[in-house]
């Protein structure tokens with residue numbers, strides 16, 4: 178059985194994905210970049226709890242590699258769809274001050290880490306990392322490099338906004354060793370771009386891709402969003418066709434998450450012009466068909482890659498992992514160390530997150546404290562469910578015997594409720610449970626979150642205890 182070929186068959190050659198079924202499973206659900214998910218974490222877990230935990234885990238016995246994430250929060254203007262933690266300002270002196278705080282945070286954290294471990298992944302996210310000048314980014318890189326031990330095959334990447342990223346940025350970053358670049362496009366249609374307050378020409382995107390390749394970046398990722406105002410199946414067809422011509426190695430096509438109670442500026446976009454119901458499914462189905470016909474393979478959730486891209490190979494050989502940056506290839510089981518405003522860290526057995534406001538970040542660091550806002554120590558039950566959910570999300574199958582062996586349980590007894598909850602999904606053809614194994618069908622692969630959700634011990638309480646949906650829709 179070739180799972181990629183079966184998936185392509187479903188979307189390209191058959192009309193077997195019905196609107197009614199898509200509607201039935203289009204529920205609010207976590208993206209499972211962590212388990213338990215962030216709303217479960219506790220404010221009571223602060224800097225002291227973090228350093229106590231670090232003393233237990235940053236030892237030679239644990240010795241997992243590191244993945245580093247640095248959050249650079251500044252943007253020149255706000256895109257109205259964006260719910261990221263950003264600081265919008267044109268006053269570039271803020272960036273210099275932030276860089277100094279970041280250096281101090283690094284110095285505060287370093288004594289708690291095992292610096293002999295290899296770094297397998299490094300990512301600058303935001304915000305807009307290239308809001309910083311090439312010289313500022315180089316100083317940041319030098320600071321990190323002084324202390325951390327990079328693996329020769331490490332993935333070193335950044336998010337770049339084509340509107341503000343210069344050739345000098347790319348030449349500097351390529352010289353420093355950056356090898357992957359990810360850029361937001363969202364939609365190329367001018368009417369959509371006006372409505373979302375992000376006007377970016379195809380030429381700007383093309384220039385950034387061409388320059389990145391010319392100066393030596395190995396991998397180019399492009400992000401699109403569906404569900405934005407004025408998008409139609411016809412208009413998004415043109416967007417996808419344009420992006421396929423630009424030939425990125427990986428694509429993400431995110432479902433727009435409308436959360437105006439968290440991101441009030443989303444209300445500036447014309448609600449009545451947003452595609453709804455089946456129109457959204459048509460856009461999703463059509464974009465998936467276009468990517469598959471162009472030769473990309475489906476990785477999971479909203480990700481596609483060229484078949485020779487290492488992410489596609491990692492999916493094939495079941496070595497794909499997931500962390501706060503999404504699907505990851507080289508980070509494996511690495512501990513993720515997040516630095517900067519709102520950055521999340523994922524340690525062996527616990528999570529921690531930095532404060533979200535610049536003023537709080539500055540106060541903590543100026544008084545010599547790690548800027549930890551909240552965190553969570555996983556119980557044995559959490560670790561077991563985390564292993565199950567990550568395997569379902571990354572491999573789209575689960576072997577009960579491997580979980581039994583790892584956690585000394587009998588899967589069917591421990592997860593009797595979850596297996597019962599999966600019965601209707603099995604009846605709808607999303608998966609099969611046979612021979613002590615869950616196997617997703619091609620259709621089930623687009624609903625990996627729905628299949629993982631019954632294994633989440635917190636979800637029911639979270640959903641019923643909240644006035645507003647905490648998570649985006651699965652489609």
Ligand code: SF4
Nearest residue numbers: 252255256259303304
């Ligand atoms: S989408 Fe990117 S550029 Fe736009 S506001 Fe969000 S982080 Fe800034």
